[in-house]
Amino acid sequence: MTDPRVHEDLVATLEEAREFGWGEPADYLRDVQRRDHDALAAAVCTTDGEVVGAGQHDRTFALQSVSKAFTYAVALQECGLDRVLAFIGVEPSGEAFNELSQLDDGRPFNPLINAGAIMAQGLVPGDTLEEREQLLLERYSALAGDDLQVSEEVLRAEQVRADRNFALAHMLASSGMLTYDPHEVVQGYLRQCSVEVTTGQLAVMGATFASGGRNPVTGERVFEERVVQQTLSVMLTCGMYDASGSWVTQVGLPAKSGVSGAMLGVVPGSLGLATWSPRLDSHGNSIRGVELFRRLSDRWDLHVLRHREPLSQAGDDGATTH
Numbered sequence: 556m557t558d559p560r561v562h563e564d565l566v567a568t569l570e571e572a573r574e575f576g577w578g579e580p581a582d583y584l585r586d587v588q589r590r591d592h593d594a595l596a597a598a599v600c601t602t603d604g605e606v607v608g609a610g611q612h613d614r615t616f617a618l619q620s621v622s623k624a625f626t627y628a629v630a631l632q633e634c635g636l637d638r639v640l641a642f643i644g645v646e647p648s649g650e651a652f653n654e655l656s657q658l659d660d661g662r663p664f665n666p667l668i669n670a671g672a673i674m675a676q677g678l679v680p681g682d683t684l685e686e687r688e689q690l691l692l693e694r695y696s697a698l699a700g701d702d703l704q705v706s707e708e709v710l711r712a713e714q715v716r717a718d719r720n721f722a723l724a725h726m727l728a729s730s731g732m733l734t735y736d737p738h739e740v741v742q743g744y745l746r747q748c749s750v751e752v753t754t755g756q757l758a759v760m761g762a763t764f765a766s767g768g769r770n771p772v773t774g775e776r777v778f779e780e781r782v783v784q785q786t787l788s789v790m791l792t793c794g795m796y797d798a799s800g801s802w803v804t805q806v807g808l809p810a811k812s813g814v815s816g817a818m819l820g821v822v823p824g825s826l827g828l829a830t831w832s833p834r835l836d837s838h839g840n841s842i843r844g845v846e847l848f849r850r851l852s853d854r855w856d857l858h859v860l861r862h863r864e865p866l867s868q869a870g871d872d873g874a875t876t877h
């Protein structure tokens with residue numbers, strides 16, 4: 556049984572974060588998220604498979620860019636590290652998520668900006684768009700331990716403003732990097748962004764990463780440990796758009812955010828933490844989500860780079876472990 560203080564802490568932190576009520580939801584998702592602008596939810600799943608939620612944790616929202624981490628992991632699992640590295644870099648870009656930018660050799664900077672995410676979609680094996688989507692949905696669902704689906708309503712909103720993503724796919728195609736039709740690759744990318752989850756399901760997806768690729772609720776091994784290590788490494792350095800540097804210094808967790816207001820953080824060996832609140836800051840990160848993470852990282856001592864005494868040497872000087 557999870558300590559009841561986990562739920563109490565989540566509820567208390569949600570109330571603190573509720574104060575941060577400014578910012579706007581992504582304008583192109585206004586119609587889809589019409590009732591939800593002030594929604595606020597958080598959930599934790601531990602590597603023991605215990606899930607604890609607070610706020611509107613049963614409401615669904617689209618993964619959006621959080622999906623980029625999952626598709627990258629699928630590409631790594633299916634194609635191997637060397638092949639994926641030949642097509643997608645692992646360097647923070649320091650630019651906006653949808654910048655038309657490439658490294659000197661033509662590779663996108665990393666898999667968590669749109670260029671790299673579209674490239675990762677282009678590496679997913681399958682003869683047809685349907686087969687590739689089937690594989691992705693299977694893996695996403697295995698990560699969550701639940702049956703996940705695409706929201707057709709979110710997808711329609713995505714398709715209306717996809718010009719930039721088409722431009723990115725054509726940029727990759729013109730460098731000879733895409734083997735599939737660029738329009739199909741963008742369709743696949745938009746569909747992965749439109750997969751809906753609850754914060755509870757997203758927390759389980761994070762806990763599967765925290766458990767080295769084995770879902771702690773179902774016991775199923777979804778990814779090899781090396782795949783998860785690679786994915787978490789780019790989440791740590793590139794997961795929060797062009798605010799990734801301040802994120803690491805302040806919160807210190809591998810994480811990924813999305814324009815729906817979704818956020819996922821992972822504490823390896825310990826837990827997955829998911830939050831949802833649609834109002835965004837100028838980087839495209841959820842304002843309340845960032846506050847929740849900042850506060851919970853302090854409260855639960857989650858920063859993965861903080862110095863901790865080895866267990867055998869921890870004295871009574873206040874050093875804590877998790």
Ligand code: GLU
Pocket residue numbers: 619620621652653669713720745748812813814815839
């Ligand atoms: N589907 C969105 C896009 O590619 C996702 C953006 C995001 O969450 O950052 O524009």
